[in-house]
Amino acid sequence: MLRDSTRSRLFLAVLIVAAVALMVLDSRAGSNPVTSVARGGGELVFTPASTAVGLAAGPAATLYEGVSQGPKSAARIAELEAANAELESDLQAARLDDGRADQLDELLHLSGLGGYEIVPAQAVTRTTAQGYGHTVTIDAGTDSGIRPDMTVVSGSGLVGRVIEAGPRLATVKLATDVNSTVGARLEKTSKIGAISGGSVPGGPEADLTLELFDMEAPIDEGDRVVTLGSHDGAPFVPGVPIGTVDEVHVAPGALSRIARITPAVDFASLDMVGVVVSGPAEDPRDSVLPPKPDPKGDQ
Template sequence: MRGGASRRRLVLGVLLAVSVALLVLDSREGNDPVTSGARAAGDMAFHPISAGVSAVAAPIDDSYRALRAAPAASERIDELERENKKLRSRLEARDRDDEQAGELDELLRLSGMGGYEIVPAHTVTRMSSSGEAEVVTLDVGKRDGVRADMTVVNGDGLVGRVSRAQAHTSTVMLVTDGSSAVGARMEDSSEIGAIDGQARAVDGSGALTFTLMDTKARMHEGDRIVTLGSHENRPYVPGVPIGTIAEVEETSDALQRTARVAPAADLSTLDVVGVVVAGPEEDPRDSVLPPDPRDEDEADAARHPTGETGGGEH
């Protein structure tokens, strides 16, 4: 028994001595054959054990890292989504601002050409509290100088007239309303008639009917119509573009001539409008109308006659 203990102490002493010797030799510079061989033998002996431990621990380590990274990644994704939402909102707001600025420029151009004094406004709702379909509510009212029967326009032409004015808002009957009637005149002519609203057409767009007073007067597709106006400039000031004749209606009634008119203003997308609080000192006639596309077509045809080759003489 005592001999076995002595052998164990002897082996332990030898191992300690060898370990100290290897540490001393390994601290020296250069590649010593003895230490290199010993180190290589140690690697060979312990590498399988180390690899096995790493293989077992790797999935646990990966799972631990994934658990640590998951909350941070989720928070980062949420943060990016919030930033993208804010960015989209800013871009949409900028686009709306640019669009409204363009509409305001067109409105000021029209009012300047016609000599109209206007109060700019925004449309708030498309339907009034009474349920009428062809009215809009504006964010201006009596405090802004708006009164009933004032003309309402946008940058393209006639929108309608103020039917009711409250302190801070006003209700506008659109020109397409079924009860709307506007004194009108044909462009470049003294022929007058009346524009009547037809509420909504089958395709959902606003519709107007123009009836000439003189049944012998001629009208054609493409002819443009403006407001006739009155001395009091109410309910409509003169010279505002109403629309363009889209189709001359053939009727058996010789006592009236009618035509379907496409409104100059897109009443389905109203935003920036102007209430005319003071009319012009004199009738602007046709000066508010934009250039006639038919004149441009004729000028283009004159510049490029049919059959012209453009190759010059040979």
């Protein structure tokens, strides 16, 4: 570091004079040995200083370039992020469309097996708040021929029944609602009973509970249950899969046998459903149930 002194000022003056002399000499053409030597000496003296200045100025120039291009870069980044978000949205929509297409295929397959005429709809909202029960709103109503007391199914089985219908929307009470009761029949023995939403007094915790009216009726885990069917198919058409026996329970003094049922439908992820606007010409019995897995199939 140079200090402000007579020596430093003298040194600075010498440098200035030398620089001026070099500029004069450098402006002259030719290869005069004197001027060549002077130029070489000047380069030896001033090149380190110019290099240091260049190194110091480099980051500042880069910073200036970055700042001057900053708005353009930010705009480009925002543009790319928006395009990426749009692509992700399109991909998600495509996945949803593919999923709904698969659900619709399953729904049409079930309706074909049972001989049910259905109106497809989408479950758009769901209510499980206390006092409102388990219900969903679907995006189809009286304009599509839907009215109260019609059976609602998915590609897997029973969803519930319509309790209210407007021109373009309808409300469906789910089979899991505590105030829901469905006549049911065991696949294996054809013994009948009633499926209730939730648990019943004396029974285990459940989403669906079966009460068999015959205390002596055989019932085992894995037995499947379908809808018994109502008069004129309202509110329930016959033969719709309800679920599978998960646990059998006999309460002391009970007048019926109680079983916990695993629903055929995943009520936590309802999407595409079908409203049965016309029931089958005859009871499909167990033909709507999927084939039972072969216990030897994995061997």
